[in-house]
Amino acid sequence: MAAISPSVEGPILIVGGGIMGLASAWELSRLGKLVSLYERDSVGSGASGVPYAALWPSAATKRGIGHEKHRESLWKFADYVNRLSDAAEMPIEFGRVGRIELFTSPDRRRAAEKEAEVACREWPRFADERTQWIASADEIRQWEPSLEPTELGGLICNATAYVKTSELVAALKAVNLRHGVSVNEECLVNDLWIDEGRARGIISHRPIPGAAVLVTAGAWTSELCPELKEATPVIPVKGQTILLRPRQPLFRRLIKKRRIYLIPTASGEVLVGSTSEPEAGFDLEPTESARQQLFESACEFVPGLHDAEIVSQWVGHRPQTSTRSPHLTAVDSVPGLYVAAGHFKIGIAMAPVIGHQITELILSPKS
Numbered sequence: 544m545a546a547i548s549p550s551v552e553g554p555i556l557i558v559g560g561g562i563m564g565l566a567s568a569w570e571l572s573r574l575g576k577l578v579s580l581y582e583r584d585s586v587g588s589g590a591s592g593v594p595y596a597a598l599w600p601s602a603a604t605k606r607g608i609g610h611e612k613h614r615e616s617l618w619k620f621a622d623y624v625n626r627l628s629d630a631a632e633m634p635i636e637f638g639r640v641g642r643i644e645l646f647t648s649p650d651r652r653r654a655a656e657k658e659a660e661v662a663c664r665e666w667p668r669f670a671d672e673r674t675q676w677i678a679s680a681d682e683i684r685q686w687e688p689s690l691e692p693t694e695l696g697g698l699i700c701n702a703t704a705y706v707k708t709s710e711l712v713a714a715l716k717a718v719n720l721r722h723g724v725s726v727n728e729e730c731l732v733n734d735l736w737i738d739e740g741r742a743r744g745i746i747s748h749r750p751i752p753g754a755a756v757l758v759t760a761g762a763w764t765s766e767l768c769p770e771l772k773e774a775t776p777v778i779p780v781k782g783q784t785i786l787l788r789p790r791q792p793l794f795r796r797l798i799k800k801r802r803i804y805l806i807p808t809a810s811g812e813v814l815v816g817s818t819s820e821p822e823a824g825f826d827l828e829p830t831e832s833a834r835q836q837l838f839e840s841a842c843e844f845v846p847g848l849h850d851a852e853i854v855s856q857w858v859g860h861r862p863q864t865s866t867r868s869p870h871l872t873a874v875d876s877v878p879g880l881y882v883a884a885g886h887f888k889i890g891i892a893m894a895p896v897i898g899h900q901i902t903e904l905i906l907s908p909k910s
C-alpha cells in the first residue's frame with residue numbers, strides 16, 4: 544500500500560470542497576498538517592449543497608463495517624455539530640426530530656418489527672425510553688394529526704435527525720480558515736501531477752507541488768485523470784429535492800414513505816426528497832416532472848401541504864461506486880495519491896468520522 548511519512552515536508556493537497564474535502568481538511572489541520580484545498584466553484588456547490596440532509600441509521604439488522612461506521616457517525620453527529628459550531632463561532636441547525644416511516648406492505652412491517660427489536664437492544668437511547676418501535680395508524684394520527692397514515696401503521700425511530708447543510712459547510716470552511724488551511728475557491732484542478740509513477744501534486748493552470756494528494760471530487764472523481772477512472776470509478780446519480788413553505792407548521796417528525804421523505808425544519812420549511820435519476824448523467828436541469836412528483840407525494844402524506852408554496856428546487860449528483868461502498872483508499876498504482884469518494888446517499892451523515900478515517904489512511908497507513 545502507498546504511504547507517506549508523517550514527517551514529509553510540504554502540504555497535503557485536497558481536490559474538491561464538498562463535505563469530504565472540508566471535513567478531512569479540518570482533521571488534518573487540527574493535527575498540525577499543512578493543507579491546501581482546491582474547489583473549482585464554491586465550497587458546497589456539489590452534492591454537499593443539498594439544503595437539508597436526513598441523518599437516519601440504516602436498519603439495525605444490517606451488518607458489516609459500512610453500516611457500523613455509518614451508525615457510529617450518526618451517534619457522534621450532535622457532538623460534532625456542537626464542537627464545530629463552537630470552533631467556528633457559527634450556528635448549525637441540527638434537530639433530532641425522530642422519524643415516522645409509513646408502511647406500505649405487510650412484508651415491510653414484519654421486517655421493521657425485527658429491526659426495532661435489534662435497535663432497542665443495541666443502539667443508544669435518544670429522548671425516549673425506546674429507540675424504535677412499531678406504532679398503529681391510530682397512534683400515528685394522535686401524534687401527528689396532519690398525517691395520512693396507512694392502515695399498516697409505521698416505524699418510529701427516535702435516532703433520526705437532520706442538519707442544515709449550508710450551515711455545516713459554512714462552519715467547516717470557517718474553521719479550516721482559522722486553522723490555516725488554504726481554501727482556494729473558483730480554482731479548477733485540470734489534472735494530477737504524476738511523475739515517475741508518483742503523485743507530485745496537482746495541475747491547476749500550473750503545477751502545484753504537494754507531499755500527498757487527496758481527491759474528494761465527489762461524482763467527478765474519476766473524471767480527473769485516467770488513473771482514477773481505472774482505480775476508483777465513480778458515477779453520478781442525479782437527485783432533486785424541493786423546499787416547501789406551508790402556511791403553518793403541520794408536523795414535527797421526519798416522515799418517510801417508500802423512497803420519499805419530508806424533513807420539517809426549524810424555520811417551518813419542509814424539504815421533500817428526493818428523486819434518483821442515474822440515467823441523467825451530469826445533467827443539472829431541474830425538471831417539472833420531478834417538482835410535481837415530489838409535491839404530489841408530499842401532499843399524499845400530509846394533505847395540508849396542498850397550498851404550501853414551493854420555495855426552491857435543487858439538483859445534485861450523488862457519487863456512486865459499483866459496489867455502493869465508498870472508495871476510501873490509497874491508490875496502489877500511484878504512491879502519494881488518496882481518494883475519499885463515492886459516499887452516494889449518506890455522505891453528509893459521514894462527516895463526523897471521515898476526518899479520522901482520512902488521517903489514519905494518510906498519516907498512519909497499514910503496510
Ligand SMILES: Cc1cc2nc3c(=O)[nH]c(=O)nc-3n(C[C@H](O)[C@H](O)[C@H](O)COP(=O)(O)OP(=O)(O)OC[C@H]3O[C@@H](n4cnc5c(N)ncnc54)[C@H](O)[C@@H]3O)c2cc1C
Pocket residue numbers: 558559560561562563564581582583584585586587588589590591592593595596597598730731732733759760761762763764767780781782783784816817818858859860861862883884885886887888889890891892893
Ligand atoms: C438529492 C440528494 C439528496 C441527498 N440527501 C442526503 C441526505 O439526506 N443525507 C446524507 O447524508 N447525504 C445525502 N446526499 C448525499 C450527499 O450529498 C453526498 O454523499 C455528499 O455530499 C458527497 O460529498 P463529497 O464531498 O464526496 O462530494 P461533493 O459535495 O459533490 O463535492 C465534490 C466537490 O468537488 C468539486 N470538484 C469536482 N471536480 C473538481 C476539479 N477538477 N477541481 C476542483 N474541484 C472539483 C465539485 O465542484 C464539488 O464541490 C444527498 C445527495 C443528493 C444529490
